[in-house]
Amino acid sequence: MSRLDRNLRRLRAQKHFLERAAELVAQVPGPVLEIGLGSGRTYDHLRRCLPNRLIYVFDTEPPVASAVAPAAQHFVLGDIQDTLPGARDWLPGPAALIHSDVGSHDQTANLRLNEFIAGWLPELMSPRGVFVCNTAIPRLQRLEYGPGDLKDAYHMYSYVPQTDWPYRAQPAHP
């Protein structure tokens, strides 16, 4: 399977899981956090799937000119590991949906970032909120798999409050 094939499968999986997550959080209150803007493809998709939600976008780089980007007050610039831990202080409420796709070629770095976010879900997410991301997260239980060849191409988890949440919140960089 070529990189073109794999990319297409990944894009179709993104679409499937974001649409599915939007259905699942219909009754869950709170804004949406989009971690990684890039060209704004999935941001554009999310805002159409959830037209009445506030969407906050986090990225390490300011949006490029050609990107679909949110208004400046909904864009958070900086390293996610610096900006996410304090987000609860200014967010209007815990999030219903968090989507993480920083788009790095380095899957180990992606996993580390997604585990960092997973540690902050108890702080940042509404009960039954949904976390969609670009790597499997070993200690979380998969909410559901995609159909057919999308089965394992993208990943979705639900936040259910519990005393022994498997990931600890790591502090921001010193």
Add this chain to the structure above:
Amino acid sequence: MSRLDSFIRRVQAQRDCLNAAAHLLGNLPGPLLEIGLGNGRTYDHLRERFADREIFVFDRKVAAHPDCIPDAIHMILGDFRETLPLAAERLGALAALAHVDCGSGNEAASRSLAREITAPLLHLLRPGALLVSDQPMPHPDLEALTLPDGVAPDRYFMYRLGQP
């Protein structure tokens, strides 16, 4: 339609057209030309589908995934308008298939670039060669081919170079 939807359709069209070209090409001899390396995904697809063919890649710079970078002999760096007219000797033979992916965010600029490179590109192709492109490349020597099922007109383009 969201940006994600339209991007999925574009990538799907690209893949379906390249796969259709692999069937249509048959045993027509000659190397392949990839005009625009980008992130290297379609180059990777071409070398998988056409494992026994040489592929020459043209781009201004190399910004592809490290696994998808051709060797120095097959990577021709520079502006297409300058490198294509001088490439015949480098290729050593007329090409059987060219894939053009030269679109940028600016539609007018992309179309104008495609127009400018059509004639020099056709000089590198063998009669009966296939041309797959993300831009329209109308030319009297090119016959437009029917697109694969599910690919909307104007999303991708396929041509065959006529016999002399």
